[in-house]
Amino acid sequence: MKNLHITFILFFILSLSQIQAQVVISKPTLGFTQACASPSFNEYNVTFTFSPNTSLLSSNQFVLELSDATGDFTNATTIYTSAQGEITESPATITFAFPETVSGEAYKVKVKSTAPEASSTSSVSFAAYFKIQDTPFSINNLISKGVFCAGGSYLLTIDNPGNSNNDSPLQYSSLNFNWHKVLTETTSVIVHTGLTYEVTEAGTYFAETNYGTCTSNSYSNRVSINESVSGNSSEITSSLGNPYCASDGETTLSAISANAYQWYKEGELIEGAINQIYKTNKSGLYTVDIDLGTCSTSASIDLDTMTFTSDLNVEDEFALSDGEAVIVNISTNADLPVFQWFLNEVLITGETSSQLTVNQTGNYRAVVTQTNGCETSATHQFYVSEPFPSVENIPNIISPNGDGINDTWVIPKNYVSGSNAEVTIMTSQGKVVLRTNNYLNNWPEESIVFTSINPVYYYVIKTENNQTKKGSITVLK
Incomplete structure (x- = not known):
């Protein structure tokens, strides 16, 4: 009987200690209404209470868990863990960052303790997105117009890869996109979600990275798509603009997406130029015949390479007698021109004006460089010889x-x-x-x-x- 009494006392003491070791954690209070994180900002707060604080063991850690985008905690993600014994006073506020994979409108969080083990109820749902790319990007190679044949379609795609001129969102595999059709100057409607959009109805379209209710600066240029019949014209774009500076290298001329192409310059066929793009650094009128399958179209661009004109006042070759001198002058419309003169490929030092006094024979070269705006150069060559001997008859x-x-x-x-x-x-x-x-x-x-x-x-x-x-x-x- 005595042993039974002792056992009862021990059981009572153990049960009492277990009751005292329990802790209750309140529903977390969010310090935000939605999370629109980015590489430049990703710091958010959650506040919770717990009691009694005397129940916490010195090894206790508080853990913040994040649900999936639907609020399900089956495969929850731990986004914050406190140090052992760090949080001992209630209420407590913790600061955390969202993972870059968040993308949805119905996330929730809950707080758990480890010693003793306890869990809060889940928070209210909220939208969370990590805006890993939040700058404008290009679609359709920046060609502002597209054409499809009656009964056909026109495929719009996001340009890739990303570079200094185009921060392509396709660099980030976690992103998805909404395609909009423009209704008015300031309104549009989402017509498709995905990486590409096959247009079957005339209109103006653009793409936007899907950041849900978060404000997005990740959107594309607008492209006007029309239904075509044979004979309609379309557009050619120049990657470096028009006019463009030829000293920057070749510009890429791009036509609309089609089945086949043939390019021309000044009406003359360019052999082998049968692709959607054509690279050049020469000014002139470029046209392209475009095969759309069941119909065709054409496009043209009058490309200006921002060149200047310059001329010499002498012939390419002339004679100079002993003691004779000729002033050679360069006339030009170059902006802030710089002049260099060469004799037999050696720079003539000190001669930097548009005029040169020539008093000896040889091969001359003059280089004119435009230094303001588009920096480009032009070269002129001329040869100075001795006079031909004067003879009356043809010798035998x-x-x-x-x-x-x-x-x-x-x-x-x-x-x-x-x-x-x-x-x-x-x-x-x-x-x-x-x-x-x-x-x-x-x-x-x-x-x-x-x-x-x-x-x-x-x-x-x-x-x-x-x-x-x-x-x-x-x-x-």
Whole structure:
């Protein structure tokens, strides 16, 4: 009987300690109405009460759990855990961050303790989204118009990959998108949800990253889609704009999405240009024939490369006598131009104006650079030679022995460079060794191999007015 009494007392003491070790946690109070987190802001508060605080063991930790997007805690996510014994006073407020995967309108949280084990009821539901991308992006390669054939469709897609010019949301696999059809300038209606949208009805459309009730700055450009019949025209866009700076490299011309293409420049077919895009750094009128399947269309763009004009006041080649000088001038409409002059590919130091006094022979090059706005350059070349020797008759003997006398076949000025006369020289066997409309009194330029006899060549000179001169040239040692 005594043993039974002792057992009862021990059972009573144990039961009393268990009752005293219980703790009650209140329903969490949210410090927010919805969570619109982002890489730059992700700090939120939850407040709860518990009692009695004397029931908490020194090893106790409070844990904050997050449900799924429907409020279900079956696979709850732990988003906060306090240190052991850290929270001992009620009420308590904890600060936490949402995971980047949150995306929904009906999340809930609950608070649990570990020593003793207890759990609150779940909080009120709330919307939570992590706006991992929250800047404008592009669709349809920024082409503002699209065309589909009657009974067909036009596929709108989000541009990818992301770069400095396009923060594509497709870089983030967790995101989904709403496609809108524009009703008025300020209103639209969601017509589709997904990565792409196949348009079957004419209208203006855009995409927006689905952040639910959170304000979103992640939206696309607008694209106007029309139903087409053969002969309707569409649009070509330039990736660098129009006009664009050619010194930035090639621009990409883009047509609407279609089955097949053929590009033209100034009406001339561009061989091999049969894709949706065509890259170029040349100005001009570009057109493209577009096959849409059951109908066709075309598009054009008058591309301006923001070039400037510049001209020299001298011919590409001219002669200069000893002691003579010519002022070469560059006229240009370049904005804040810079000038450089070269002689025989060597920079002429100190010459930085639009004029150069030329007083010696050689190959000259002038470079004009526009330095304001679009920085681009233009190059001009000209050659200055000595005057042609003045002879009255066509010689029939030369002696190319390097003594400086009669080394080349020198003919009258009305047959040399600038006269447009055609000069032909042949061997005695009829092999043509020279034919030119720009003879420079410089034949032979290479050594002639002599045998036991002096070789004989024959010439034919045809003038611009169809006069012909014929004869022979004997080459002496």
